[in-house]
Structures are given as structure tokens and as C-alpha cells.
Amino acid sequence: MFENLKKKLKGFFSKSSEQIEQKPAPALPEEIKPQDKAEGFAGTKEDSSFVEPDPQTTPAPALPPEITEPDETEEQILEDVKRELEKQGITQPPDMPEVKEEKIPTAEEKAEEMIEGPKLPLPEDIEIVTVEPEEKKPPPEIEVIKIHEKPKEVLRELKAEIEEVEEKPGIFKLFSKITHKELGEKDLDPILWELEIALLENDVAKEVAEKICAQVKESLLAKKAKRGTVEEIIKSTLKNAVNTILSAPSADVLDLIAKKKEKPFVIIFFGFNGTGKTLTIGKFAKLLLDNNYSVVMAAGDTFRAAAIEQLEVHAKKLKVPIIKQKKGADSAAVIFDAIKHAKAKGIEVVLADTAGRSHTNINLMDELKKIVRVNNPDLKIFVGDSLTGNDAAEQAKLFNDAVGIDASVLTKIDTDPKGGACLSVAYTTNKPILYLGTGQKYEDMIPFSAKWFVEKVF
Numbered sequence: 531m532f533e534n535l536k537k538k539l540k541g542f543f544s545k546s547s548e549q550i551e552q553k554p555a556p557a558l559p560e561e562i563k564p565q566d567k568a569e570g571f572a573g574t575k576e577d578s579s580f581v582e583p584d585p586q587t588t589p590a591p592a593l594p595p596e597i598t599e600p601d602e603t604e605e606q607i608l609e610d611v612k613r614e615l616e617k618q619g620i621t622q623p624p625d626m627p628e629v630k631e632e633k634i635p636t637a638e639e640k641a642e643e644m645i646e647g648p649k650l651p652l653p654e655d656i657e658i659v660t661v662e663p664e665e666k667k668p669p670p671e672i673e674v675i676k677i678h679e680k681p682k683e684v685l686r687e688l689k690a691e692i693e694e695v696e697e698k699p700g701i702f703k704l705f706s707k708i709t710h711k712e713l714g715e716k717d718l719d720p721i722l723w724e725l726e727i728a729l730l731e732n733d734v735a736k737e738v739a740e741k742i743c744a745q746v747k748e749s750l751l752a753k754k755a756k757r758g759t760v761e762e763i764i765k766s767t768l769k770n771a772v773n774t775i776l777s778a779p780s781a782d783v784l785d786l787i788a789k790k791k792e793k794p795f796v797i798i799f800f801g802f803n804g805t806g807k808t809l810t811i812g813k814f815a816k817l818l819l820d821n822n823y824s825v826v827m828a829a830g831d832t833f834r835a836a837a838i839e840q841l842e843v844h845a846k847k848l849k850v851p852i853i854k855q856k857k858g859a860d861s862a863a864v865i866f867d868a869i870k871h872a873k874a875k876g877i878e879v880v881l882a883d884t885a886g887r888s889h890t891n892i893n894l895m896d897e898l899k900k901i902v903r904v905n906n907p908d909l910k911i912f913v914g915d916s917l918t919g920n921d922a923a924e925q926a927k928l929f930n931d932a933v934g935i936d937a938s939v940l941t942k943i944d945t946d947p948k949g950g951a952c953l954s955v956a957y958t959t960n961k962p963i964l965y966l967g968t969g970q971k972y973e974d975m976i977p978f979s980a981k982w983f984v985e986k987v988f
């Protein structure tokens with residue numbers, strides 16, 4: 531298709547190179563004279579047929595025709611090419627890539643690109659939707675709450691908000707809010723209200739919480755607390771209040787036993803079913819044995835056969851004697867027998883179980899009163915389950931009212947993260963807490979200390 535064009539171009543390039551190199555025509559051999567050239571066509575001198583031509587008659591032989599190239603200029607060739615292409619209806623040579631004119635961006639366009647980034651071409655099927663800006667709504671009105679005039683719910687909400695931000699453990703997390711407050715009587719009520727809620731949430735009985743708050747208020751007003759010292763003052767006042775409650779007439783069991791000259795020393799345990807009474811008797815037996823006291827057990831819970839068997843298991847394990855009767859026997863009589871046995875055998879301590887079918891059962895309370903009247907124990911211990919929280923304090927009150935307890939033991943403290951029951955029981959009975967049950971083994975019992983409690987709860 532482009533044969534003509536190719537030929538033209540070939541001619542153009544070969545001519546051009548000749549012109550550039552300017553090669554001289556090759557020299558003819560010396561023997562060959564111009565006339566030889568003519569002779570050469572007819573033969574040589576040596577050739578027998580050679581006849582010397584007569585220069586007069588013989589016309590000069592014609593020289594071989596000289597090839598002449600069309601003397602076209604570059605412009606002419608290009609013009610020819612163009613014409614050739616046009617003839618064929620081509621305006622652009624096919625092998626040459628189409629050269630697009632590159633758009634040189636203006637300074638403004640460059641600046642815009644630097645700010646907004648390069649503009650990417652959008653696919654054709656993208657629909658550009660113009661979004662109308664939303665009408666600006668006025669901000670919602672904020673309700674201003676005067677916290678000391680609002681009820682419990684508002685305070686609870688406030689406390690929840692504080693808890694979200696603060697990670698402080700126990701009751702003291704609420705103080706972070708009040709440290710930046712100037713302390714006056716006005717501020718005090720909501721603060722104390724929150725403190726009371728915190729105490730209630732930690733299983734402290736309402737009556738106890740109120741008493742603690744009253745003590746804290748009194749102390750804060752007396753001290754005229756300054757900004758930044760409020761938290762410290764409340765903490766120390768609270769600790770003092772708690773200490774006062776918890777360190778009500780202290781008692782050391784081993785000391786009491788040692789002091790009693792005429793043995794046996796009789797301890798009777800009271801408490802609702804399932805609080806850990808039987809296991810606590812086992813723990814006491816272990817403690818006494820470890821302190822070189824001899825022990826006898828009395829299966830005074832005659833209301834349930836299982837209770838008798840249960841105590842028997844502990845007695846066997848600890849290798850201590852047990853006095854028991856059949857289910858339904860007189861509980862006071864069983865304990866009396868145990869004391870008699872102790873006297874006869876020179877056993878130093880009697881540990882007596884009692885029934886705890888229901889702390890609201892009047893018959894039970896009468897039965898317990900009878901036990902106390904008949905056996906005149908040296909120590910009446912209330913056993914409460916710390917997990918029951920406020921309930922433990924109510925039970926303690928009931929047993930205390932019936933038999934006048936001397937001290938308490940709180941069990942399952944290992945599974946109770948709050949510990950408020952200690953405070954409530956101590957306050958309700960106004961009697962010391964002797965030990966805390968910290969597990970299911972005989973060794974899992976620790977002497978109670980107010981310091982320990984304050985550290986744990988606060």
C-alpha cells in the first residue's frame with residue numbers, strides 16, 4: 531500500500547548518504563585508456579581479432595549511460611509523501627503515534643492542585659449529586675439541676691457519671707467529685723447523701739449508714755474543711771466512725787478461755803441454717819486444739835438429723851469427742867450432757883451447735899433461750915453469712931434480742947467483695963466481731979480487725 535512512499539523515502543535516504551560521504555568515483559585501471567574502453571567493446575590488442583580503429587573514421591564509442599537521481603529537495607520529498615498519503619485518504623502516517631498536545635497547567639491550576647490534590651478523572655457513569663447543606667438547628671436547651679434540691683435518682687445518676695470517669699475502688703471514688711468544691715453546710719447534704727448511698731450499696735445497714743454520715747458531717751463542720759482537704763477529712767472521719775463501731779468491746783477467745791479457772795469454758799453458736807455454723811465449730815475446734823486445749827462437741831441442732839451427722843463428720847476428722855442424741859431430742863439437754871461429760875473428763879472447752887431453722891420462728895427463739903438459761907454459756911457467738919449483707923444484720927439483731935449474743939463470726943468473707951455486713955452486724959449488736967471465715971478448710975478463719983475491714987471496704 532505504501533510501496534511508492536517507501537521507494538521515495540529509500541531514494542531520499544540513499545541520495546542523502548551519497549551526498550554526505552562524497553565518495554570519489556573509483557579510478558580506472560591505467561592500461562585502460564579512454565579509447566581502450568571503446569576497444570574493450572571490440573577486443574584487446576592481444577586479441578587476434580583486434581583491429582586498431584581509425585580515429586578519423588571510427589566514431590568515439592558511447593560511454594555507459596550515467597545514472598542520475600532526481601535532484602529532489604527534502605521539502606519536495608515530504609511534499610510528495612504528503613500528496614501520496616492524501617491520495618490514499620490518509621492524513622496521518624499510520625505507524626507514527628498520535629501526538630497529543632500536552633496541556634500546560636496555569637499557575638492558578640497548579641496552586642489549586644496543591645491545595646485540593648490532583649483531579650482524578652471521574653468514571654462516566656458517576657452521577658454527581660449536589661447536597662444541599664442541612665439547616666442548622668439551635669442547640670438543645672440544657673436543664674440546670676440544683677443537686678441539693680433534687681431527689682435520690684439525680685444523685686444516683688451523678689454518681690454513675692463519676693464512676694464512669696473514676697476508677698477509684700470502694701466508697702472513696704465519690705470524693706473525687708467533691709475535692710474541688712468549697713465546703714460549706716450547703717454542699718454537705720448532697721455529699722453525705724451520696725456517701726450514705728455508697729454505704730448502702732456496700733451492704734451497710736441503713737441505720738449504720740445514717741449514723742456514720744452523721745458522724746462525718748459533725749466532723750467536717752467542726753473542722754471547716756478547705757478546698758482540697760475535703761477528701762482526706764472525710765476519709766479519716768469515716769475511718770474513725772467505722773473503727774468506733776467495729777472496735778466495740780473487744781474480745782480474744784483464747785484469752786477468755788485462759789482466764790476462766792473453772793473449766794469447761796462453754797461456747798454456744800447461734801445462727802440461721804446454712805450460714806456456716808457447723809463448719810465454724812470445726813474451725814474453732816481446730817484453733818483450740820492448735821492452742822493445746824481439749825475440746826468436746828455438742829450436737830445441739832436436734833431439729834435436723836443431717837445437722838447431727840454433719841457435726842459428727844467434723845468431730846471425727848478432728849478426733850474430738852461428740853455428745854449427740856436422736857433427732858428431735860431436747861437441745862438444751864444435749865448441751866447439758868456435753869458440759870457434764872467435759873467436767874467428768876477434764877475437757878477444757880465445750881463447743882455447742884444449735885438449730886437455726888428460721889430466725890423468725892418464735893419456737894426456735896424460745897428453744898434457744900432455754901438452752902442459754904439451762905447451760906449458762908461463757909460465750910454466745912452469732913454466726914452470720916457476710917454474703918447476705920443487710921440480712922446478716924437483721925438476723926444478728928434477732929438472735930441478740932433473744933439470747934443476748936457476746937460476739938459474732940462472719941463467714942464466707944472470701945466470696946464477699948463488699949464487706950458491709952461486718953459493719954452492720956457490729957453496729958446492730960454493738961458486740962465485737964471475733965473472726966472471719968475465709969474459706970472451707972479448718973484453717974480458713976482469721977481474727978477480725980477494724981483496720982483490715984477499713985482497708986478492704988475503703
Ligand SMILES: Nc1nc2c(ncn2[C@@H]2O[C@H](COP(=O)(O)OP(=O)(O)OP(=O)(O)O)[C@@H](O)[C@H]2O)c(=O)[nH]1
Pocket residue numbers: 801802803804805806807808809810837840886941942943944945966967968969970974
Ligand atoms: N467459702 C466459704 N464457705 C463457707 C465458709 N463457712 C462455711 N462455708 C460453707 O457454707 C456451707 C454451709 O456451711 P455449714 O457449716 O453446713 O452451715 P450451717 O450453718 O451449719 O448450716 P446447716 O448445717 O444447714 O445448719 C458449707 O458448704 C460450708 O462449706 C467460709 O468461710 N467460706
